[in-house]
Amino acid sequence: MxxxxxxxxxxxxxxxxxxxxxxxxxxxxxxxxxxxxxxxxxxxxxxxxxxxxxxxxxxxxxxxxxxxxxxxxxxxxxxxxxxxxxxxxxxxxxxxxxxxxxxxxxxxxxxxxxxxxxxxxxxxxxxxxxxxxxxxxxxxxxxxxxxxxxxxxxxxxxxxxxxxxxxxxxxxxxxxxxxxxxxxxxxxxxxxxxxxxxxxxxxxxxxxxxxxxxxxxxxxxxxxxxxxxxxxxxxxxxxxxxxxxxxxxxxxDYGATTKTEILCGRNTVQIRASREIHLAELANHLKKVGEVKGNGFLLSMDYQSYRVVFFQDGRTLIHGTDSIEKAKKIYYQLVG
Structure with a gap:
């Protein structure tokens, strides 16, 4: 050869x-x-x-x-x-x-x-x-x-x-x-x-x-x-x-990691980041993806077949799935 x-x-x-x-x-x-x-x-x-x-x-x-x-x-x-x-x-x-x-x-x-x-x-x-x-x-x-x-x-x-x-x-x-x-x-x-x-x-x-x-x-x-x-x-x-x-x-350190958990009976996964979310910056970013709603305490949007809610304290709820892997994928697609 x-x-x-x-x-x-x-x-x-x-x-x-x-x-x-x-x-x-x-x-x-x-x-x-x-x-x-x-x-x-x-x-x-x-x-x-x-x-x-x-x-x-x-x-x-x-x-x-x-x-x-x-x-x-x-x-x-x-x-x-x-x-x-x-x-x-x-x-x-x-x-x-x-x-x-x-x-x-x-x-x-x-x-x-x-x-x-x-x-x-x-x-x-x-x-x-x-x-x-x-x-x-x-x-x-x-x-x-x-x-x-x-x-x-x-x-x-x-x-x-x-x-x-x-x-x-x-x-x-x-x-x-x-x-x-x-x-x-x-x-x-x-x-x-x-x-x-x-x-x-x-x-x-x-x-x-x-x-x-x-x-x-x-x-x-x-x-x-x-x-x-x-x-x-x-x-x-x-x-x-x-x-x-x-x-x-x-x-x-465990405290610096992004944590996930399935919310029992809600078909929802919660993702908790190690830092707070700047809602105004995130809203401006998410407008490129779809319609964003907010009230000063949280942001929410429909993405594909899911509803995603972001809280200022670093929590995000992915409604419509009980798969942690799927939820993390959606989270990173939106947040970067």
């Missing part, structure tokens, strides 16, 4: 030695949507030795325009994303060892899967999970590559524990309610641009060429023809609770 990696080996920064290193490494991708599937395909084609993919969701038709590993039949059968992805990836490269886990990622559930992982790629869809991931990987000293996209915009940054600013340094606290794919949509090229940055940075880390890593935060808007790299070195905070001299890893 001809050498499938011959063209990659001809690229001098990788070469034969770099290719061998790629084949010895283990990457975990958290999230198996648009960013996750594209990064996974790139890495499997590049010859990654072992790939772990984690996601809690299943394939839907609305995924197909940007999540390249999935087919219409996957959506019809509501196949879990990691199962569908694993099947396609093994057809692409039978030599790659692929582990797939249908899992709601928490600090507790994720930790066992990080043993002997060389790198983590962020392909999540919410900042609750990202901040938890940031603290956990700082604690375990595992590098990771942040990425996000919505509309025609995106950004990416490579985080090296003890060296670069962490996500907490960059954002300081969980950001206000922002745009989501369900409120402003997304175009596939924005996904591919973020993935190009994430996969390239991953390959540099895999072959241990840290001198070539991009030290800046990259942001872009493809539709408006904007591309920017930002030097964030000064953002590193020695007092940061997630990566500073006396780190306490606050987002690993």
């Amino acid at each position: 001809a050498d499938r990696y011959s063209r990659q080996k001809l690229f001098k920064p990788i070469g034969v030695n770099g290719q061998e290193k790629i084949g010895e490494k283990h990457i975990l991708i958290l999230g198996c949507g648009a960013l996750g599937t594209a990064n996974a395909e790139n890495l499997v084609r590049a010859g990654i030795g072992k790939l772990t993919i984690i996601d809690r969701d299943y394939v839907e038709f609305s995924n197909l325009h940007r999540q390249h590993l999935f087919t219409e039949q996957d959506a019809i059968d509501q196949v879990p994303k990691v199962i569908a992805a694993k099947s396609k990836l093994e057809e692409i490269n039978s030599d790659a060892r692929i582990e797939a886990h249908i899992l709601d990622a928490t600090a507790v559930s994720l930790r066992p899967h990080l043993k002997e992982v060389d790198l983590v790629i962020d392909a999540t869809d919410n900042f609750d999970t990202r901040f938890m991931l940031n603290d956990l990987l700082q604690q375990l000293n595992i590098p990771w590559i942040y990425g996000s996209c919505v509309g025609s915009t995106g950004m990416s940054y490579t985080i090296l524990p003890k060296q670069t600013p962490c996500l907490h340094c960059l954002l300081d606290a969980a950001p206000p309610n922002g745009a989501t794919c369900d409120s402003v949509g997304i175009i596939s090229p924005a996904v591919q641009m973020v993935v190009a940055h994430q996969t390239t940075e991953a390959m540099k880390l895999l072959i241990e060429d840290r001198d070539s890593l991009r030290a800046t935060l990259v942001t872009f808007d493809l539709w408006k023809n904007h591309y920017q790299t930002v030097n964030v070195d000064k953002a590193k905070d020695s007092a940061c609770p997630s990566c500073g001299m006396h780190a306490t890893y606050p987002y690993l």
